Amino acid sequence: MASFRVRGGIRLKGEIVPQGAKNEALQILCAVLLTSEDVHIHKIPNIRDVNKLIELLSDMGVAVEKTGPESYRFNASAVNLKYLETIDFLKKASALRGSVMILGPLLSRFGKGRISKPGGDKIGRRRMDTHFLGFQKLGATFHYDYRKEIYHIDGSDLTGCYMLLDEASVTGTANIIMASVFAKGKTVIYNAACEPYIQQLCLMINRMGGRIAGIGSNLLEIEGVKALKGTEHTLLPDMIEIGSFIGLAAMTQSEITIKNAQVNKLGVIPDTFKRMGIKLEIRGDDIYVPSQKHYEIETFIDGSILTIADAIWPGFTPDLLSIVLVTATQAKGTVLVHQKMFESRLFFVDKLIDMGAQIILCDPHRATVIGLDRKYPLKGIRMTSPDIRAGVALLIAALSAEGTSVIDNVEQIDRGYQFIDQRLNALGADIIRMD
Missing domain, CATH: 3.65.10.10 (Enolpyruvate transferase domain)
Structure with a gap:
């Protein structure tokens, strides 16, 4: 079983090309x-x-x-x-x-x-x-x-x-x-x-x-x-990777350009992250995410708490709800994440809570995230990747946290993300793979 040792708190910078879908x-x-x-x-x-x-x-x-x-x-x-x-x-x-x-x-x-x-x-x-x-x-x-x-x-x-x-x-x-x-x-x-x-x-x-x-x-x-x-x-570029990189940039205050993203095929993904307060610039077929010290979650028009839920296309893909959830932990504001399709996909939040995140797991399908607005950074811990998408969410959390984290069972991440440690290290991350 392989593990990642991740030193957090490093701002990344550069260009990254998403893998094929x-x-x-x-x-x-x-x-x-x-x-x-x-x-x-x-x-x-x-x-x-x-x-x-x-x-x-x-x-x-x-x-x-x-x-x-x-x-x-x-x-x-x-x-x-x-x-x-x-x-x-x-x-x-x-x-x-x-x-x-x-x-x-x-x-x-x-x-x-x-x-x-x-x-x-x-x-x-x-x-x-x-x-x-x-x-x-x-x-x-x-x-x-x-x-x-x-x-x-x-x-x-x-x-x-x-x-x-x-x-x-x-x-x-x-x-x-x-x-x-x-x-x-x-x-x-x-x-x-x-x-x-x-x-x-x-x-x-x-x-x-x-x-x-x-x-x-x-x-x-x-x-x-x-x-x-x-x-x-x-193959198209992987929209799940693209969304993951947007969340990563926001959480780590990084300046990242996602190259050749085929934006016209991404549906509501860019707008959903914008509702999280994340600034994006569409430059041709590239997505530029500037470094942001703060990002604030929108509310609905009547002032009620924003809900982000998965839905069949052209709705928001369930594979990115884990990324939305972890990204919200350091935002300003509150969001309800509603995972309708799978009843076990939110159970990884216990690791985020151990890192210092403020999350209420309402039931197997819903979690309320109260953003810390960077007033209280997450802290590094040892944790295990339960599935592909949760694994990358935990990796994003570790990259943004103070101190060092160890993520076990990263074979789960390898199932869906190509050479993710090497590609993020090329942007300045400090990820060491331990077999």
Whole structure:
């Protein structure tokens, strides 16, 4: 298990380039299974979850060639379906939540799929119903072995249909889209997720010869085709990293320029941080965050306490609520953070309280943060990273705190943030990785 030793209280300065989007990468990598031709993908982040998925695809028989520092070529012309029956496959798939998205392409192209219950962050219940209900509406038959926690799906005769998703699940929508591209006739998906990641997946499939309409909306129409060809695709910059860097700059009074942020794809993220009192300047496609000694949280128009809650796109992404929460600890004012989607994601606040933050955990979904306005700096402690986003929130807290902190289990952070210690050290941070 690796740890970070972090010396806090240092102001950072410089430029940083966000990695390719982790959540988009997991979808796009699974989509290479839809064709027997080459798919060339750029801006792939070098992070644990993505690397595990690439390894899994390689084990399935996909030819993988690294063509540059962040570029790979994939060819899925010789997928070994027998590998799906092995214990090795089930073990590797269960270690990675994104592995569930190989089911859609497998059903679509090969007519069958099998996978063990996926893993991922321990942030509460993350049900899979949307995926399998969508497959069933397309005509697939589904069986779940409760004892072995293995899903078996037969999709040998998929037929397009109308479906209203029970929730706008991003991975569920991606999986159903990929399962529909070869289905006979037209598939209409209502209440589809419409995040930029989904838009990118649809645009990629259309370049491959797919026929998807309604991209960017929650109503998608997919005309089934016979086959898809190869393509080239570049991932968006990771919006979660971008939001994390904004919060980091505010907490540490740093002057940071986030390069090539593709601001038009960030939705309400910049405005949400502005409501926290953080000054931002949009310079072309870059975001400049000046050094700020103080930042004050807005109230609602009637003077009531600001609430920041997660919502489906184009609402505020749940992956950044941990960053908003930690950033609020040194703001002036009070904010209620409402995490609607996952009931265990706010439990990391006990570490912030130990550091001196004033936070009231109202229930598993809501926390009230009373900003200290830098009158009482956080103090360094030893703590453990429980998941990807909480881990980075704790790293931000440690960088802003007085003294030295140690963060254990930083493999969780490595799952979503590429070389984060090296990149922040290049801005002046003092982070030492201890194995």
